[in-house]
Amino acid sequence: xxxPEANAGKKPAKLYTAVKVVNKxxxxxxxxxxxxxxxxxxxxxxxxxxxxxxxxxxxxxxxxFIWMIFLGVSLGFRKDESPRITFFVNLxxxxxxxxxxxxxxxxxxxxxxxxxxxGLSLMGQQMDEISPVLRVSIAWVGLCMPVSACLSIFNLTQxxxxxxxxxxxxxx
Numbered sequence: 001x002x003x004p005e006a007n008a009g010k011k012p013a014k015l016y017t018a019v020k021v022v023n024k025x026x027x028x029x030x031x032x033x034x035x036x037x038x039x040x041x042x043x044x045x046x047x048x049x050x051x052x053x054x055x056x057x058x059x060x061x062x063x064x065f066i067w068m069i070f071l072g073v074s075l076g077f078r079k080d081e082s083p084r085i086t087f088f089v090n091l092x093x094x095x096x097x098x099x100x101x102x103x104x105x106x107x108x109x110x111x112x113x114x115x116x117x118x119g120l121s122l123m124g125q126q127m128d129e130i131s132p133v134l135r136v137s138i139a140w141v142g143l144c145m146p147v148s149a150c151l152s153i154f155n156l157t158q159x160x161x162x163x164x165x166x167x168x169x170x171x172x
Contacts, residue, residue: 019158023078026151030071037064059133063141070144074151080159108156112149119145 040060047053089100119142126138 022151022154026071026075030068030075033064033068033071037061037068040064056133059131063131063134066141067144070148071151074148074155077152078155078159105156105160109153112152112156115152116146116149119143119147119149 040057044053044057044061047057089097092100122145123139123142126142129138130136131138131141
C-alpha cells in the first residue's frame with residue numbers, strides 16, 4: 001500500500017497530463033481548421049477563376065472562420081495574450097494594480113460563464129435550423145461559443161497556476 005505523500009505527488013502529474021492533452025487537442029483542432037480554411041478558400045478562388053465556384057465553399061469558410069476565432073480567443077488565454085491596456089494600470093501603485101488585476105480576472109471569468117450559458121441558449125434556438133447549402137444544423141456552429149468559453153476558463157486558470165506565472169509575479 002502506498003503512502004498519502006506518494007499519492008499526493010501523482011495528482012499534479014495527472015493534472016499536468018490532462019492539461020497537456022487538452023492543449024494538444026486544441027492546438028491540433030486550430031491547425032486542422034486552418035488547413036481546411038486554406039483548402040476551401042483555394043477551391044473557391046480556383047472555382048471563381050473557372051467560373052464554376054462550388055456554392056458550399058462560402059458557407060463552409062464562414063463556419064470554419066467562426067470556429068477559428070473562438071478557438072483563438074481561448075488559446076490567447078493560455079499564455080495570457082489577451083487584449084488589455086496595461087499602460088494606465090501601470091500608472092497606479094502596486095496595491096491598486098493588484099486590485100485592478102483581481103477585478104479584471106473576476107470580470108473575465110464572469111464573461112466566459114456568461115458566454116457559456118449564452119452559447120448553450122443559442123444552440124438550443126438553432127437546433128432545428130439547417131444551413132442552406134451544407135444542410136447541417138446551425139447548432140454545430142453555435143457550439144463554438146460554449147466550447148470556447150470552457151477552454152478560455154481552462155486556459156486562464158492554467159496560466160494563473162502555472163510555474164511560469166509564479167516566476168513573472170516574482171519579477172515584478
